[in-house]
Amino acid sequence: MNSAVEHRRVWRIAGPIILSNVSVPLLGAVDTAVIGHLDSPIYLGGVAIGSLVFSYVYWGFGFLRMGTTGLTAQAMGARDG
Numbered sequence: 001m002n003s004a005v006e007h008r009r010v011w012r013i014a015g016p017i018i019l020s021n022v023s024v025p026l027l028g029a030v031d032t033a034v035i036g037h038l039d040s041p042i043y044l045g046g047v048a049i050g051s052l053v054f055s056y057v058y059w060g061f062g063f064l065r066m067g068t069t070g071l072t073a074q075a076m077g078a079r080d081g
Helices: 003-035 041-060 062-077
Strands: none
Touching: 003 041, 003 062, 041 062
16 A cells, blocks of 8 residues: 555544544643633633643543543454444
8 A cells, every 4th residue: 555545544544543632732722822811810710620630531432532442453453343
């Protein structure tokens, strides 16, 4: 199989998970930067707590993302997908 085609297939599978893993810290950083311009530090504290809860839930359900990686690899290896 052509190397370029193989690279595209790998990126098509890996791209969404890479984007997903990068987006969570960026989301917290952008929220903090935007809310940091407001008057009261209470808003920043609220965003910090919300970001912590969101991050905990996101990484707590990480087994779904990581579990499907193995299943996808098996399916691709067996030529089922």
